[in-house]
Each structure stands twice: as structure tokens, then as C-alpha cells.
Amino acid sequence: MLINLSLKYPRTVIFLTIIVTAVLSFQFPKIKIDTDPENMLARDEPVRVFHNQVKKEFGINEMIVLGILREDGIFHRDTLRKIKEITDSIKHIKGVISDDILSLSVTNNVIASGGTLRVRPPLFKLPDTDGEVESLKKEILDNPLFRDRLVSSDGRGAAIYIPIESKDIAHEVAQEIRRIIKPLEGKEKFYMAGLPLAEDTFGAEMFRQMAIVAPLAGGFLMLILLIIFRRIMLVLPAMIVAMLSVIWTMGAMIGLGFTVHIMSSMIPVFLMPIAVCDSVHVLSDFYEHYKGKDRSGVIRDVFRSLFRPMLYTSLTTAVGFANLAWAKIPPVRVFGLFVALGVLSAWLLSVTFLPAFLSIIKERRLRGLEKVKSSSRVLAVLSDISISKSKAVVIVGAALLVVALYGVTTLRVNDNPVKWFKKSHPIRVADTVLNRIIGGTYISYLVFEGSAPDDMKRPDVVSYMDKLQSYLHSHHLVGKTTSIADVVKRINYVLHDQDASYERVPESRQLIGQYLFLFLMSSKPDELDNLVDYDYKKANLWVQLRSGDNRDMTAVVRSVENYVKDNPLPEGISIKWSGLPYLNIVWQKLMVSGMLKATIGSYWVVFILLIVLFRSFWWAIIAILPLSFSIIFSYGLIGFAGKDYDMPIAVCSTLTLGLGIDFAIHFCQRFRAYFKESGDFNKTMQWVTKGEPTVAIARNAIVVGLGFLPLVLATLTPYVTVGLFFGSLALFAGITTIFFLPALIETFKGKLI
Secondary structure (H helix, E strand, O other): OHHHHHHHOHHHHHHHHHHHHHHHHOOHHHOOEEOOHHHHOOOOOHHHHHHHHHHHHOOOOOEEEEEEEOOOOOOOHHHHHHHHHHHHHHOOOOOEOHHHOEOOOOOOEEEEEOOEEEEEOOOOOOOOOHHHHHHHHHHHHOOOOOEOOOEOOOOOEEEEEEEEOOHHHHHHHHHHHHHHHHHHOOOOEEEEEOHHHHHHHHHHHHHHHHHHHHHHHHHHHHHHHHHHHOOHHHHHHHHHHHHHHHHHHHHHHHHOOOOEEOOHHHHHHHHHHHHHHHHHHHHHHHHHHOOOOOHHHHHHHHHHHHHHHHHHHHHHHHHHHHHHHHOOOHHHHHHHHHHHHHHHHHHHHHHOHHHHHHHHOOHHHHOOHHHOOOOOHHHHHHHHHHHHOHHHHHHHHHHHHHHHHHHHHOOOEOOOHHHHEOOOOHHHHHHHHHHHHOOOOEEEEEEEEOOOOOHHHOHHHHHHHHHHHHHHHOOOOEEEEEOHHHHHHHHHHHHOOOOHHHOOOOOOHHHHHHHHHHHHHHOOOOOOOOOEOOOOOEEEEEEEEOOOOHHHHHHHHHHHHHHHHHOOOOOOOEEEEEOHHHHHHHHHHHHHHHHHHHHHHHHHHHHHHHHHHHOOHHHHHHHHHHHHHHHHHHHHHHHHHOOOEOHHHHHHHHHHHHHHHHHHHHHHHHHHHHHHHHOOHHHHHHHHHHOHHHHHHHHHHHHHHHHOHHHHHOOEHHHHHHHHHHHHHHHHHHHHHHHHHHHHHHHOHHHHO
16 A cells, blocks of 8 residues: 555655655754763662762762873972962863862872971972972872872872863863863873763764764765665665654654663664665665566565565564663663664655655666666575585584574673773873873772761771771772771871871771861861761762773672671671762663663564564574574674673664564565465575575675774774674674575475475
8 A cells, every 4th residue: 555655646755755854854953962871870770869969968079080191200390380280270160160179289188297287288389499399299109198099109190180060061171171281281291081071072072973974884885785786866765765764763852852862872873774674675676677667567566575574574673672661771761762763764764755766766767777687696606505505504503603602601791981982092092091100080989877977987987998998909900099097097197296107097986086176177177078978977988990891890899798798897887889980880780681681572572573474483483593693693703802792782782683684584575475476495495595585685784784884983982883793793694594594494394385
């Protein structure tokens, strides 16, 4: 019905398509962008609620870390002057919380003079002589609160921690900081890092990259189609269908008020290969059959044979993505539902707009198609081997499957937003340098909570913190820890004339309280807000990691759990993690488990749909085996390559079902339809494997396999991953369908015929 209407009223169909496209295009100015991975978690997710509570109670804000590196050391008057000037200038940047900046020129040091406690920044004034510089160096490096935090142990580097009002201004603030440090460049090298900066910069570059790489991928895709079909008028409708599918989907999502998150920004990349697949099948058959006469009749014949497999491939793909609606991560749900909508939109356009467009192409644009013949020597050779050596091919396939399964077992679940940039990107370079010279740019918080006020003044509690910090410092991933215990030990040390035997936690609760009171009286009243709450019922232990990998954060968490198991917490005390690195491991666990459940659920739904489509359990088994092989082989290859199972790979796992089953459905459905007419198994096998169906599948595999290679040119690794994964999956799915599927049908024909 849809085909007949499109052929009868082609211009009306095209006009209505333009109207729908225009309406949805007008929604794009309403776009709202969210690049914060924190929003991968629902707002009422317990770990996120606690994270926000910790930030509020301890006055913590997300930070950008500015590193200053000088090979012969930062303790030179010109470099110290620059550190002070930069700090003073950063205070005036909009969005920076100036009172909470941590720097040598504003962060207080604890010293004693004549038995009196003095609290002031070490760089409160610039040194005038070399002797003063040496004295300053000794003062700073002697203080564990500064060492490996504000200055490296070897004195070559310094750090300024810049708190910002919200993560979504990190990139903007970083741009202002670059303008401040640019005129000061000399012997010093400047680096900026931190998760908030990485996440916000990714968002800023994400759409810029898509604006460059997506058209490049589309152009390359168009070039491949042009080489295959040799007619621009046959290539245009395929590209238009892909483009309209993206516009319709993104327009609907934006128009309905959904935010474009990191995941949903990848919807265009996911939709294009799916949309192109159906078009290539249609155009391939039209390309082979059209002989210059009765164009409408040829189009009807093409869709008569392709309508059912196109419908079922679209349904199976849409169901696969729609299953993500059950995921616990909000952006994943949105992503899944709208990709499903996009898949169905692509199908609708393929059965309405595509036949309408083909029917109005001028005849002179199609001259020469009558000479086209469907043939391929390579496919003929593969077909002969697959059929004549079917059992051997099946055995080899089973052996390769075992090898691939081993590769899957080597997969490592891991992610790190900083690694969404290529190694040469300034963010990635800064991350590497700063995590080498200071304690770490990945800051997590371990919150101690007591059962009564002043519990954080108890000697057993403060001593426990101190011992836990010593244990953490022995961990190769932990570069620095800071807590109220460090402040208490420092005061005890300086008030006893820097006697090393007093660099410890006092055994008196009253003395600890007096030390903290003295400290606050000598400094600002809110000086300890980041480390302890107002009534001393809670304390915050800062843990700086040198790596932001989720598996590394997980290793540190487990290490603390083991320590607590062997060394029970003081009575009435509990601990709980917070901070961006910890949030990242939580949402990754939810994503991996959610994607796995969705993929398994979709797999069974696809299998049931195949039984309904073929009305045969055995045909459904045969059709789903190549899909299983291509999925396992793709992930096995990732495992052998040492690539982490990260967010892009997890997202791609949902696409494997739709893209992988497409070829098998077309092959099996057309085999069954031709066999029903001819009744000759061998003749059917020869036609399917050497004729139009396999030629169309091969073209699709080439188009999708090669068409998205331009994505590897992106500076953002998720797009590189998606491009490579799409390509390998399409090629594996094509090979398994063309080579292994005929062998399976030949080997088990007794069950099928």
C-alpha cells in the first residue's frame, strides 16, 4: 500500500516529507546541551545525593588544576612572582570562587614564632634575596600539607587549584586562564587538567568535531556509493534518507524538550549506517533489474521481495534499542528510545520517499543500467568453497568462535573521561604531566561520620585517619591525602619547636580541640571548612589519585575496604566515598550491567521475531548464528587488542544486534522466497550466493565498513571507537553471512527443507 501510494503520488509524498523535515528542523534552535557525565546518574541516585550533600556540607566545588613546571625548579624569584601574579589575576575571573583557591600565595601555612602560632601563606610576599628564596623553599617542602599538593617533592613544579561555581563553565574559565598565562610564558611550562575541565572541554569540542567529521563521513559514504552504483541519482536518495532520518530524530528529541547528552550526540553516527543499509538493498536490486522500461513495475517488484525483510530488520533493530528504556541511566534511556524512533523513521522513508524519488528520476539519468549484470568472481569463489566444503567451513568457524570467546574473556571494563581525548590533545598531555609531578588531579573524598558532635576531635578517630592516610600513601595510585589529622600534627609539631617526635596526633581530646581553636583564631573562620563540618561530627579526607581510570579508583576503594576489614573503624564511626572519580565508577557499573541486560534481552526478542518471521525454529537458529559470531568476534578482537570496554563500546553493543542481523535476515528470507518458487535447493543456493542478494549484502558491508573510516580523524576517541567498531562489525557481519551462512544452510539443510 505504501509503495503504491508513493508511486501514484510521488510529488505529494516528497512534498509531505519536506514539510515534516521543515517542522522538525525548526526545533534545532531550542537545543539544550549537557556534557556532564554526572547526569548519567538519576538525580535521586543515592551516591549522587550523597555527593551533593558532601559538596554542600564541606563547601567543596569542582576544581581546575593549573600546573607550573620549570626544569631547574620553581624556586626562582621570577617564577615565584609569576605564581603570585597568576593567582591574583585568577581571583577576578567570573565563575571562580576566589576565597577557596589553593596556591602558595593564598593558602595558609602553620608556623610558630616565639612560642606563638602563626598562620599565613608562605608566599604572602615575594622574596628579595637568594637566601629568602632558600628559606621559603625549606618552609614549603617541610610542610606535608603543601608537599606533593601545592608543590612537587623535587621542587620542579607547583600547582594552583581553582574552584569554579559549576562544571559547565570549566572550559570558559580555562580560556580566561590561558589568556592570563600566555604573556608570562618563558622558562616555565603551564598545564591545565582536572575532570571538570576534561568533561566540559569534551562538550565544547564534541559538536565542533561532529560538524567536521560527520559531513566528512557522509561525503566519503557518498563517494563509495557513487563508485558502486555509478549514478549520482541513485546515490542521492540513499544519502537523503540517511540525512532526513537524523533530522527527524534529533528534531523530535529536541522538540520534546530532551537534553542532548554525550550519548545522544552520537545518534547521527548510529543512524546513518542503519538508514543507508535499507537504501543500499533497494538501490542494489533496482540497479540490477531496471532495463529501461516499466520503471514502476520494477520498483514494485523490488519492494515486493524486500519489504518483509526490510520491515523485520528495522523492527529487530528498533526493539534492540528500545530495550534500553529499562536501563537505570537516564541518558541511556533517551538514547535508546530515540535511536529506535530513528530506525523506524529510516524504514518509513525507505518505503515512501525512496520509491517516490526513484519514480521521478529523468530517464536520461538512468541510461546504461540495462547493461548491468549482477556478478562477482570473488563472491562466486567464496560461494563454491562455502558450499562444497560446508562441514569444514562450519568446523573452522566453530574453532574461530572459541578463540574469539577467549578474547572476550580478556576484556577490561574501564573508562576515564580524560581518555576521551587523543594522547596528543593538550588536556591529555597536561593530565600526564601533572599526575607525574604532583599528588594527582583526580580528587575523591572519604567522609568520616560520627554519632555525636566533636567525634572528629577524638584522638582514636584522628589517629585512625592518620594511619589510614599512611596506608593509602603506600598505594601506587594514591599521590596525596589531606585531612584534619595533618593540620593537628602540623600544629603539634611547630608548637614544639619542630621536634620530629611531636609530628603525631596528641593523645588528648582537649588538646586536639585547643589546637584547632588556635588555628582558626589565627586564620579565617572557614579555613577548615573543606576538612571538617561545623560541629565536628563529620570529617573529609581528600584522596588525590594519579589516575582517573575507573578500575584504578575501584582498586583504591577495595584497598580501603580491606584495610577497614583488618583494622576496624573506631566505635560509632562510619566512612563513605564521594567525588567525581567515585561517581564515574558507579555510573559505569550501571551502564555496563544495563547494556548487558539490554543486549541479552534484545537478543531473545530478536530470536522470537525471527521465529515469527520465518515460522521456523531452525531457520531462526541459522539466522541468529552469524549474528552471534560477528558480535563475539568483534568483542574478541577488542579484547585481544587490549582496548578497554568503555562507554563508546558499551553503547555500540546495542548496535551489534541491529546491524548484525540485517544481512542474515535478507539472505534467509530471499533464500526461502526463491526456494518456495523454484523448489530446487541447489538452484536457489546458486542464485542467492552468486546473485543479487549476496551482491547487495556485500555492497552494504563495504559501504558501512569503509564509509565511517573518516571518524578515525576525530580528536575525540569515542568517535574514533565508533568508526572503527562500525567498520569491523559490518565487515564481520558481511563475511559471516556471505561465507559461513551458506555453509550452515548446506550442512543442516535436512532440518530446514
